[in-house]
Amino acid sequence: MSTFILEALNDAKNTLEKFISNETNIAAMEKSIKVFIETLNNGGRIYSCGNGGSMCDSMHFAEELTGRYRKDRRALAAMSFSDPSHMSCVGNDFGYDAIFQKMVEAFGQKGDSLLAISTSGNSPNVINAVNEAKARGVTTIGLLGKDGGKLKDMVDIPIIVESKLTDRIQEIHIKIIHNFIEGIERELFPEHY
Numbered sequence: 001m002s003t004f005i006l007e008a009l010n011d012a013k014n015t016l017e018k019f020i021s022n023e024t025n026i027a028a029m030e031k032s033i034k035v036f037i038e039t040l041n042n043g044g045r046i047y048s049c050g051n052g053g054s055m056c057d058s059m060h061f062a063e064e065l066t067g068r069y070r071k072d073r074r075a076l077a078a079m080s081f082s083d084p085s086h087m088s089c090v091g092n093d094f095g096y097d098a099i100f101q102k103m104v105e106a107f108g109q110k111g112d113s114l115l116a117i118s119t120s121g122n123s124p125n126v127i128n129a130v131n132e133a134k135a136r137g138v139t140t141i142g143l144l145g146k147d148g149g150k151l152k153d154m155v156d157i158p159i160i161v162e163s164k165l166t167d168r169i170q171e172i173h174i175k176i177i178h179n180f181i182e183g184i185e186r187e188l189f190p191e192h193y
């Protein structure tokens with residue numbers, strides 16, 4: 001039993017170390033934070049989407065912007081595409097592949113940004129959201145994994161966690177997400193740091 005626990009924790013450590021050691025990843029994270037800050041400073045909105053655990057990450061990202069991260073401050077304009085009634089309607093009437101695309105169609109404007117989260121980079125509903133975002137001048141940032149999938153070459157800024165395991169990739173994604181929030185707050189609320 002303990003062997004499996006240590007193996008899993010060590011694999012997580014190694015995956016994070018590998019991610020950190022690639023300068024491209026850190027540069028892409030910095031670039032993403034700049035995009036988010038620019039969006040907010042220009043009165044735009046930050047959107048996010050993903051499936052399963054990545055939907056939880058998408059919601060986690062948005063709530064820490066609209067609500068709170070480390071300290072109290074004003075709400076920031078963010079929205080996760082995860083409204084169950086919207087998803088059941090669009091899933092039922094247009095198909096599951098349209099659930100995120102329809103939200104971009106409803107809200108996406110030039111200058112907004114979209115955090116598209118997919119560990120495979122191949123989920124059709126995330127791909128369709130990114131295509132809609134591109135057509136509307138919404139900047140796209142991909143939190144991806146494995147080989148980056150189709151989204152790697154579609155998003156403006158791809159961030160790929162090198163691992164074959166969905167859960168492991170998600171564990172690094174949430175670290176990146178917290179880093180995004182801290183980067184945004186450091187710029188907009190320097191008095192908190």
Ligand SMILES: O=C(CO)[C@@H](O)[C@H](O)[C@H](O)[C@H](O)COP(=O)(O)O
Nearest residue numbers: 051052053054118119120123166167
């Ligand atoms: O959270 C997990 C596994 O850790 C699962 O729910 C996982 O998110 C789902 O299988 C997703 O449908 C995977 O989609 P994607 O990351 O490939 O876009």
Ligand SMILES: [Zn+2]
Nearest residue numbers: 060061064178
């Ligand atoms: Zn958090």
